[in-house]
Amino acid sequence: MKNRVSLKDIADVVGVSASLVSYVLNNKGKENRVSEETAKKIREVAEELNYQPNQIARSLKSKRSQSIGLIVADISNPFFSNMARTIEDEAHSSNYTVIFGSSDENSTKLKKVLDFLTTRQVDGFIIAPTEGCKETVAELSKQKIPFVLIDRYFEDLSTNYVIIDNFQASMDAVDHLLKRGHTRIGLVAYRSELIHFRNRIRGYKEALKKAGVDPGLEFIKEVSYAAFEEEMKTAVRELIYEDKAEAIFFCTNTLAIEGLKQIFSLGRKVPEEIDVVAFDQSIAYDFFEYFIPHISQPIKEIGQEAVRALIEQINNKTEETRHICLRAKLEARQAPADELKMV
Amino acid sequence: MKNRVSLKDIADVVGVSASLVSYVLNNKGKENRVSEETAKKIREVAEELNYQPNQIARSLKSKRSQSIGLIVADISNPFFSNMARTIEDEAHSSNYTVIFGSSDENSTKLKKVLDFLTTRQVDGFIIAPTEGCKETVAELSKQKIPFVLIDRYFEDLSTNYVIIDNFQASMDAVDHLLKRGHTRIGLVAYRSELIHFRNRIRGYKEALKKAGVDPGLEFIKEVSYAAFEEEMKTAVRELIYEDKAEAIFFCTNTLAIEGLKQIFSLGRKVPEEIDVVAFDQSIAYDFFEYFIPHISQPIKEIGQEAVRALIEQINNKTEETRHICLRAKLEARQAPADELKMV
DNA sequence: TCTGGTTGCTTAAACGTTTAAGCAACCAGG
DNA sequence: CCTGGTTGCTTAAACGTTTAAGCAACCAGA
Known part of the structure; x- marks a missing residue:
């Protein structure tokens, strides 16, 4: 694979420098005084060659990977897989991908997964913390890595979290x-x-x-x-x-x-x-x-709020933390006995 | 965040060039005639500064992101979330991360997610293809992007797949x-x-x-x-x-x-x-x-085989395709009536 | 004393972007 | 005819790695 077309390829075809192509394709042609004529040609060739920007290169430059790490106890637990789904949708809509890992409620495993994903330069984490991982979470704060806790939190740690009452x-x-x-x-x-x-x-x-x-x-x-x-x-x-x-x-x-x-x-x-x-x-x-x-539990809301809080932190590097506490509802409808009859 | 320590930082402390640090930390010191003394110092400083290699930079150079894309119909479906879990474990053990996306059994959505993840330079895909996505899958083959289909496949397309009978x-x-x-x-x-x-x-x-x-x-x-x-x-x-x-x-x-x-x-x-x-x-x-x-269904086996087949394809760039067909078992035990009594 | 090999390092280029800075050509105004 | 601004581009550096190539210092052998 990976004979992917780059800015340089487009530049060569059009006969300009790669920078110009970058400006145009990032819609910064105007500010950088690229002539409409050249811009048009660049856009055409880009389309023709089916140019897809290399996010890795972009990330290296921008120090943003546009991906978030999701660490839950176990992705195969319905509670967490439902959560994962809403987080996926919300993240994608903000142009973020989601990388996931399971901790098995084990703080050592959590740390391992966290380190694993940190190396991958995810921009932030959504974490369901395990017992005994407080130091790991505190360390994350200290390193100023953006993250939001879900489902659980630590009383004596000032972090973002989204929980229910x-x-x-x-x-x-x-x-x-x-x-x-x-x-x-x-x-x-x-x-x-x-x-x-x-x-x-x-x-x-x-x-x-x-x-x-x-x-x-x-x-x-x-x-x-x-x-x-x-x-x-x-x-x-x-x-x-x-x-x-x-x-x-x-x-x-x-x-x-x-x-x-x-x-x-x-x-x-x-x-x-x-x-x-x-x-x-x-x-x-x-x-x-x-x-x-x-x-x-309002799973969808929890997931959405978590992603929003996380992205906000990633973007604004605001120091203040957000504590979101949602209300869970007791579902007590009694199913009509003759409608959901058990065998 | 991201004031992360780089090779250069270590190099500066030790008083050598970044290359040397790279050689040592990649265990290529010997081949490149780095003195044991210098090597030791480098390793110590790396440890001390808690150096974590920047996978993004590495990826840019190697053209490998060490991540795979998992596209299923819906991650919140227990079948797929269980699959995701085994894929996660298998991938992590081979030093790959997993990025996931849901297609909702919709070929347009699938293509969108696929493009989204391709830009992220995942090294390959594990895909549960939807109806009507044959062209998309064929295109993937043509572009020589490694992938393995799971759960379903296309009879008239020669691709890797792991299915059951x-x-x-x-x-x-x-x-x-x-x-x-x-x-x-x-x-x-x-x-x-x-x-x-x-x-x-x-x-x-x-x-x-x-x-x-x-x-x-x-x-x-x-x-x-x-x-x-x-x-x-x-x-x-x-x-x-x-x-x-x-x-x-x-x-x-x-x-x-x-x-x-x-x-x-x-x-x-x-x-x-x-x-x-x-x-x-x-x-x-x-x-x-x-x-x-x-x-x-042997979910665990399907997941493991899929990851293995995918990584093999990523590494060996072998042209031949692997068709793995597993056997599913009928579970027909009759639970003792008085043991699992329904209300 | 010269040659050639080894040792231990450095330099430089490359991966594909982004973006500040630079530069040539042109034009308008005095 | 000079000045200064505008237009339309290019150059170069940077992000953090990897890795081929180069180079100085030294040593051994003839």
């Missing part, structure tokens, strides 16, 4: 269960210091407290990201058998899916025997006779 | 339904000339023919990609009410999910009243009392 969302979710008459409500989250999980747990506690539920009736289970299937088994078992939970709030889509499997495998009926609320959407919820109430 | 997979799927005693078997596919759909339909027909089923009992519905929810409604309705189908074979994951919704909304029980086989995995299948039999 996890505390409020969690309160809404638990309120929903309280309103349905439960007091013995369990929660399953990942074992993590990440702020969004902490806030989801805070929201859970606050909702119970406000409702006057005895703190002894807080049932909180935390499972590890790496082995959550295994640990979910124990968690659900304990919630049901020992804590006598009437309802469970699952803090992510993956947890909800796995948790529901465990509930069913114990032969419990949802919602009659165990009521459930989940965080995040899942295609699976459409198939339950009882539509699983869940917190629906 | 759709004909065989489809036969397996329909055989499964035949073995369960059905003869009135419907099929739902996208309305498309893409070879993989044609082959899935061929497999369906062949299986029926082999089983001696009257060709009059072939019920084939095709829906448009853009409005499949709407058209699925009609398709399922017709299959059930007019064709009196006893079973339906859905040709993709999205079709299966939507089709199942429609079947349930008509109050039909699966599998007692309508038996079903799907193409591709879905998280939702885990939740049916009756585990939905489906064709499970």
Whole structure:
């Protein structure tokens, strides 16, 4: 490949210098006093030879690669792949490409991917930070590399971020269960210091407290990201058998899916025997006779805001950081039983 | 940002020329007779200044960007996002980054994304081609830009591709339904000339023919990609009410999910009243009392083979094309009814 | 003492752009 | 006829690498 036509090629054909071609094709002919006649010829030849500017050369000169790095926990997780899609659309519309990498919620891997993409001179990053990557993120700030955190952030780090109000969302979710008459409500989250999980747990506690539920009736289970299937088994078992939970709030889509499997495998009926609320959407919820109430995150908005904030930072090199906190909505429509009938 | 340390910076500190630094850091010190003493000093300073080579400059020189473009129908489709993940891992392990773009099964959009990424000088593409993009793909061949098609290919175009044996997979799927005693078997596919759909339909027909089923009992519905929810409604309705189908074979994951919704909304029980086989995995299948039999594609292998074939083509500029056809497996385990009980 | 090879470095060009600076030719005004 | 501005172009440097070619200093052998 790569016998691609360059400015020089066009210049040779027309019989002018490469600079002139550059001026014309960048619509800077006027300012640089290129005659309309020459300009026309240059444009024609460029068209004819199907000239495509070499972005690499351009990047070297401009120190801008017009690409952004997207680092999420796992691109194959629907939450993140949906996010990726909106980020793609938004980035392309601003003439940026998106390079992606998965961290597997592992701070070492995150650092590796980050370094890998930094060498590629991406102009900035959109990152779902993992636990224990605060130093890495702080370093990024120090190096003045533009970036926006999504989904999670660090309280004691002044960075751009786009998140949702996890505390409020969690309160809404638990309120929903309280309103349905439960007091013995369990929660399953990942074992993590990440702020969004902490806030989801805070929201859970606050909702119970406000409702006057005895703190002894807080049932909180935390499972590890790496082995959550295994640990979910124990968690659900304990919630049901020992804590006598009437309802469970699952803090992510993956947890909800796995948790529901465990509930069913114990032969419990949802919602009659165990009521459930989940965080995040899942295609699976459409198939339950009882539509699983869940917190629906404004994924599209998050992605768009993140790209916008990032590009703004790239362009304006403004020092101030933007903290965008969106509202997530509880989807609790009860599907008509005879319309989405489960087999 | 971008006050990044360059070869020159290191050279200045050590007091040598940039070339020497380049030789040493590329482990070409020996061949170029750099004294071990100087080499050591250079490596130390490089370490100290945390030197990261500028890949852009390197790319300009080498005409290699060490990045590949991945173009799929929609990155948020689980099939493609899972594929993306394996491609990411495989590419990173060969020191390539992945830039992605979605075509929405639209050939105009595909061409746009392709051009967009070509300007970025990606070294090659992995593409799930859309209907009507044959000329675009042929043009890519003509320009000698390395690429590998996945999921689909064009019969009359000699290109690299990694696919599965759709004909065989489809036969397996329909055989499964035949073995369960059905003869009135419907099929739902996208309305498309893409070879993989044609082959899935061929497999369906062949299986029926082999089983001696009257060709009059072939019920084939095709829906448009853009409005499949709407058209699925009609398709399922017709299959059930007019064709009196006893079973339906859905040709993709999205079709299966939507089709199942429609079947349930008509109050039909699966599998007692309508038996079903799907193409591709879905998280939702885990939740049916009756585990939905489906064709499970070797996504990981497809991704890996695609990356390998692509990198081989990039490196060896071999003219010969590789046609890799993998086998997809019918997953038909029946989940124990009391273990995965639906609510 | 000259020759030729080795050692250890530097110089320079190139990749394809962008863009400041320079320069020749022309024209108008005094 | 000189001056100064305008017009239409070219030159050159730069971005950060890579790499061929060159060169000075030294040493060994004849």
